Amino acid sequence: MKKDTILAHAGRDPKKYQGMVNTPVFRTSTVLNPDVATYEAPRDEDYQRISYGRHGTPTTRALEEAVARLEGGHRAVALPSGLAAIAAALSAFAKTGTHILVADPVYSPTRNFCERQLRANGVEIEYYDPLVGAGIATLIKPNTRAIFCESPGSLTFEMQDIPAIAQAAHARGVPVLADNTWGTPYFFRSFERGVDVSIHSATKYICGHSDVMMGLIVTDEPYWRTVRRTVADYGFSVSPDDCYLALRGLRTLGVRLKQQMANALEVARSLKSRPEVKRVIYPALEGDAGYAIWKRDFSGAAGLFSFVMNGASEKQAAAFVDALELFGIGSSWGGYESLATIAHAERHRTATKWDPGGPTIRLHIGLEDPADLVADLERGFAAMNRVTK
Ligand SMILES: *Cc1c(COP(=O)(O)O)cnc(C)c1O
Numbered sequence: 001m002k003k004d005t006i007l008a009h010a011g012r013d014p015k016k017y018q019g020m021v022n023t024p025v026f027r028t029s030t031v032l033n034p035d036v037a038t039y040e041a042p043r044d045e046d047y048q049r050i051s052y053g054r055h056g057t058p059t060t061r062a063l064e065e066a067v068a069r070l071e072g073g074h075r076a077v078a079l080p081s082g083l084a085a086i087a088a089a090l091s092a093f094a095k096t097g098t099h100i101l102v103a104d105p106v107y108s109p110t111r112n113f114c115e116r117q118l119r120a121n122g123v124e125i126e127y128y129d130p131l132v133g134a135g136i137a138t139l140i141k142p143n144t145r146a147i148f149c150e151s152p153g154s155l156t157f158e159m160q161d162i163p164a165i166a167q168a169a170h171a172r173g174v175p176v177l178a179d180n181t182w183g184t185p186y187f188f189r190s191f192e193r194g195v196d197v198s199i200h201s202a203t204k205y206i207c208g209h210s211d212v213m214m215g216l217i218v219t220d221e222p223y224w225r226t227v228r229r230t231v232a233d234y235g236f237s238v239s240p241d242d243c244y245l246a247l248r249g250l251r252t253l254g255v256r257l258k259q260q261m262a263n264a265l266e267v268a269r270s271l272k273s274r275p276e277v278k279r280v281i282y283p284a285l286e287g288d289a290g291y292a293i294w295k296r297d298f299s300g301a302a303g304l305f306s307f308v309m310n311g312a313s314e315k316q317a318a319a320f321v322d323a324l325e326l327f328g329i330g331s332s333w334g335g336y337e338s339l340a341t342i343a344h345a346e347r348h349r350t351a352t353k354w355d356p357g358g359p360t361i362r363l364h365i366g367l368e369d370p371a372d373l374v375a376d377l378e379r380g381f382a383a384m385n386r387v388t389k
Pocket of ligand 1: 332
């Protein structure tokens with residue numbers, strides 16, 4: 001089945017629910033058993049048999065199955081946020097006395113989790129240049145238990161050569177974990193590229209409407225139990241209503257993504273021609289440093305990218321963003337609406353430098369007409385040009 005067909009059909013079975021098109025919302029804590037023997041039978045191995053609300057409901061399973069199938073993984077588990085998914089996935093592998101490798105431009109709360117939680121538990125954390133590729137082999141130590149990737153990198157969009165990293169990692173028996181929020185299970189088939197544990201902030205495109213917080217971890221078969229048990233041990237649980245909304249979002253993931261990519265390319269190309277813009281950083285744009293890897297490994301791009309302002313001051317950058325009327329100022333992305341923020345990437349890295357010669361603006365391009373977005377950005381540049389440095 002092709003992925004658009006999977007989006008329309010996975011995770012639902014109308015025959016089971018009186019012909020209803022969508023898997024209903026199941027609310028429960030207690031699940032009753034017919035007898036003592038059933039209640040006492042081991043449950044850990046039986047993914048479909050739901051024994052307690054904390055472990056999910058048929059609504060949760062429908063979402064998990066649909067996402068795992070779309071991405072080509074073994075199974076998926078839903079968590080209360082993307083960051084919870086990152087924390088749980090890392091915790092499954094990073095134990096006291098082990099070493100993990102983390103891409104330098106990771107989402108900054110991922111770095112905070114590594115620094116404040118894992119390091120305090122005696123895990124050695126080493127940040128690596130996202131462009132390291134096969135060179136990761138020289139950084140792997142006997143106690144390395146995970147290589148964490150995020151491609152492209154948060155805020156600065158460096159593309160990682162994940163197949164090369166995975167080849168080096170697997171030669172030493174080390175699993176590759178990847179934050180695939182930007183790639184989505186639709187545009188980046190993680191498991192075909194060597195990822196073992198794929199992590200999503202479903203808050204972004206999967207839910208897609210800026211109204212749900214959720215994370216998902218998809219794994220290949222050998223790592224499923226380790227990851228699923230870690231999630232269970234921490235007691236993470238997701239509301240069935242949120243799972244229903246995520247499934248609803250998933251149905252239109254393909255059309256939204258394709259449209260948002262087209263819109264983003266149009267806006268990015270128009271920015272390239274502006275004198276105020278020094279550089280547009282969008283792997284889907286020909287000429288971008290990450291274009292070749294993106295083209296090889298991805299079948300599309302999220303509508304999220306950055307651009308660097310040509311020698312502007314912070315004050316001018318703020319005037320630019322403040323003047324925008326269609327772009328909201330706020331965290332997150334992946335909804336249907338456009339967003340703009342100033343990205344302070346230099347604050348969140350240690351292994352590499354970020355000094356692009358002007359403020360970096362991160363844009364999320366929504367489903368608005370791109371001509372209106374371009375006009376809005378022109379309004380921003382005009383306001384910026386009225387401000388003295
Ligand atoms: C937003 C985001 C997260 C965190 O997801 P939440 O659902 O907000 O917890 C993780 N990784 C990336 C790349 C993100 O953009």
